[in-house]
Amino acid sequence: MVKKDKKSKSAEQKARVAAKQNKKAAQKEKKGKSKGNDDSDADDVDLESVLEEYAKQQALFLKVTEVACVPPSPRASSTIIGSPSNINELFLFGGEFYNGALATFFNDLFIYLIDRREWRIVNSPNSPLPRSGHAWCRGGNAGGIYLFGGEFSSPKQGTFYHYNDFWRLDPSTREWTRLETKGKGPPARSGHRMTCFKNYILLFGGFQDTSQQTKYLQDIWIYDCQNYVWHNPTLPPATQKPDARSSFSFLPHESGAVIYGGYSRVKATTAAGKQTKGGTQGIRSILKPMIHQDTWFLRILPPPSESASGTAPSIRWERRKKPANAPNPPRAGATMAYHKGRGILFGGVHDVEESEEGIDSEFFNQLFAWNIERNRYFQLSLRRPRAMNKKQPLVERGNAKRGRGKADEEELLRNLAALESPTLTADADVMDIDTVVDKNEELAKPEQKSLMAMPHARFNAQLAVQDDVLYMFGGTYEHGDREFTFDEMFAVDLGKLDGVKEIYQRELENWHGSEGDESDSQDEEDDSEDEDMDGDDLKGVPLPRDKIEDVPIVVPENIVDSLVDAEDEQAESTITDTRPHPRPFESLRDFFTRTSNEWQEMVLETSRTGGFGLETSVKEVRKKAFEMAETKWWDCREEITALEDQQEEAGIGEIVSIKDRGSEAGGAARRR
Numbered sequence: 236m237v238k239k240d241k242k243s244k245s246a247e248q249k250a251r252v253a254a255k256q257n258k259k260a261a262q263k264e265k266k267g268k269s270k271g272n273d274d275s276d277a278d279d280v281d282l283e284s285v286l287e288e289y290a291k292q293q294a295l296f297l298k299v300t301e302v303a304c305v306p307p308s309p310r311a312s313s314t315i316i317g318s319p320s321n322i323n324e325l326f327l328f329g330g331e332f333y334n335g336a337l338a339t340f341f342n343d344l345f346i347y348l349i350d351r352r353e354w355r356i357v358n359s360p361n362s363p364l365p366r367s368g369h370a371w372c373r374g375g376n377a378g379g380i381y382l383f384g385g386e387f388s389s390p391k392q393g394t395f396y397h398y399n400d401f402w403r404l405d406p407s408t409r410e411w412t413r414l415e416t417k418g419k420g421p422p423a424r425s426g427h428r429m430t431c432f433k434n435y436i437l438l439f440g441g442f443q444d445t446s447q448q449t450k451y452l453q454d455i456w457i458y459d460c461q462n463y464v465w466h467n468p469t470l471p472p473a474t475q476k477p478d479a480r481s482s483f484s485f486l487p488h489e490s491g492a493v494i495y496g497g498y499s500r501v502k503a504t505t506a507a508g509k510q511t512k513g514g515t516q517g518i519r520s521i522l523k524p525m526i527h528q529d530t531w532f533l534r535i536l537p538p539p540s541e542s543a544s545g546t547a548p549s550i551r552w553e554r555r556k557k558p559a560n561a562p563n564p565p566r567a568g569a570t571m572a573y574h575k576g577r578g579i580l581f582g583g584v585h586d587v588e589e590s591e592e593g594i595d596s597e598f599f600n601q602l603f604a605w606n607i608e609r610n611r612y613f614q615l616s617l618r619r620p621r622a623m624n625k626k627q628p629l630v631e632r633g634n635a636k637r638g639r640g641k642a643d644e645e646e647l648l649r650n651l652a653a654l655e656s657p658t659l660t661a662d663a664d665v666m667d668i669d670t671v672v673d674k675n676e677e678l679a680k681p682e683q684k685s686l687m688a689m690p691h692a693r694f695n696a697q698l699a700v701q702d703d704v705l706y707m708f709g710g711t712y713e714h715g716d717r718e719f720t721f722d723e724m725f726a727v728d729l730g731k732l733d734g735v736k737e738i739y740q741r742e743l744e745n746w747h748g749s750e751g752d753e754s755d756s757q758d759e760e761d762d763s764e765d766e767d768m769d770g771d772d773l774k775g776v777p778l779p780r781d782k783i784e785d786v787p788i789v790v791p792e793n794i795v796d797s798l799v800d801a802e803d804e805q806a807e808s809t810i811t812d813t814r815p816h817p818r819p820f821e822s823l824r825d826f827f828t829r830t831s832n833e834w835q836e837m838v839l840e841t842s843r844t845g846g847f848g849l850e851t852s853v854k855e856v857r858k859k860a861f862e863m864a865e866t867k868w869w870d871c872r873e874e875i876t877a878l879e880d881q882q883e884e885a886g887i888g889e890i891v892s893i894k895d896r897g898s899e900a901g902g903a904a905r906r907r
Contacts, residue, residue: 426481568694
């Protein structure tokens with residue numbers, strides 16, 4: 236809703252300017268009238284007939300097809316998600332593009348093949364109609380991807396239409412299915428958020444645009460994927476719950492879900508007109524933008540096993556303390572993606588001044604990690620590859636030997652499996668040829684450009700995490716009355732943070748907004764802005780990075796204090812964490828190799844106390860041990876990264892334990 240609210244303010248501003256110009260020359264008066272006619276045309280569009288025509292064209296597709304294509308066209312308020320069935324796939328759906336004159340909505344489904352660096356577009360006879368501002372999420376235990384709601388508007392955005400349809404996407408077959416649920420479902424909306432918990436799909440908030448006002452919502456809906464029914468739990472009147480909002484972060488949790496932030500407009504009073512002779516002054520009611528900074532935990536208790544089928548789970552809202560080290564100043568349009576107990580947040584906008592001339596906004600390109608359990612934010616900084624020190628070659632030689640030994644062992648096992656299989660060498664030559672072709676194709680692809688600076692500041696960028704890599708698609712930036720939708724996609728490895736890889740980046744589209752009805756003083760300001768933008772025609776001209784300086788990507792000076800505070804908070808807890816702790820510069824694999832026995836002992840201890848079955852196999856024990864170690868490694872990632880940066884600043888490289896080096900720990904060799 237940030238964008239819509241700003242558009243409404245811009246429209247009011249232009250209306251005031253047009254009223255002043257009506258008193259001037261006939262030529263400017265004519266421009267004002269023509270602008271009024273353009274706005275009135277938007278109300279004549281019949282959205283129902285437009286959507287019916289979309290449905291007819293879509294029905295012409297006889298089956299689901301998937302073909303290679305170029306990257307998606309620029310769009311805002313779309314959704315992107317990692318495939319739950321294939322770690323090498325990302326799905327992108329819908330969105331809208333506004334060029335200053337007309338708005339275009341999309342309903343195409345794109346697939347990005349990560350390992351092949353290719354885009355595919357899916358055509359289907361049964362697909363959701365064009366929309367933006369919708370929400371989707373993974374299906375949890377039920378599998379698939381679920382989508383609800385969204386909005387559609389006339390080209391000039393004079394009228395809006397909100398959806399209340401519910402869809403399921405099969406990520407393997409690329410097939411859409413519209414779900415007809417039992418009983419009542421959520422009302423139409425956009426700007427809401429969805430997440431999953433076990434066999435449930437959770438939906439909260441959003442807004443509805445009517446002809447009179449924008450209504451923000453605070454209802455919670457729970458969809459039972461096994462019984463195909465929506466539940467709308469009713470809470471006692473005195474029960475605390477989150478305020479109505481949209482554009483918030485809604486992340487999964489092992490006991491329910493968590494909410495952070497959001498945006499809404501709340502009623503406020505202000506003085507109206509000049510003070511009267513009697514000393515009184517009129518008061519009028521206005522809607523004031525509000526950026527929410529609160530955090531809530533939604534605790535969900537599934538019904539007992541003996542309950543009747545379709546019984547709704549019980550819920551309880553619990554307000555949490557304000558997160559420590561939260562991004563400052565507060566920002567709207569900061570999007571967040573879930574990653575292993577953390578929320579990864581990027582971008583946002585903060586309105587620093589509001590007046591009759593408009594809004595002065597500050598945009599951000601910082602990257603944060605929100606540790607959900609500890610309710611603490613950490614700023615993530617890009618880190619250049621570490622310089623090779625004198626100790627590393629010896630260690631690397633040992634790692635290389637171990638790596639070659641493991642590769643030889645894996646190759647031997649593959650060869651034994653091939654000899655034991657009924658299909659012998661007749662097909663082996665064909666398989667070898669296909670493999671060579673695939674390798675040649677991979678070698679022919681250009682290397683992805685890597686940057687040591689975050690992408691340009693923006694808000695409402697679409698985020699998704701797949702295989703520990705964060706993907707950032709699109710986003711919006713405003714300059715004066717102009718609005719730019721980025722046509723690009725980037726990737727950041729959350730484990731290494733060794734740069735920003737450019738998936739693709741294209742030049743910005745031309746802005747078609749009218750500038751002829753600005754006042755003389757505003758024309759001068761626009762001229763100066765145009766000079767800063769290197770010309771009035773922006774087509775083919777990248778957005779200048781020097782107009783707004785990128786936020787420096789450095790570790791905050793107070794990171795040490797924050798770590799001390801975190802340790803103090805943990806010390807206050809009655810439970811002491813005695814689990815193994817990662818070391819600086821230690822990868823997840825090395826951490827588990829060093830501490831595997833301790834984690835497996837914890838798993839066995841838990842099984843003896845009734846946590847797991849006593850018949851747990853060795854393979855299952857090792858798997859559970861690795862999951863515990865992985866959770867611990869990511870939970871400490873920000874603190875360990877800060878320690879690594881401090882050691883590098885002090886000139887200290889990787890600290891290697893002598894006992895971990897095995898046969899290569901000889902004193903003479905170490906001195907050489």
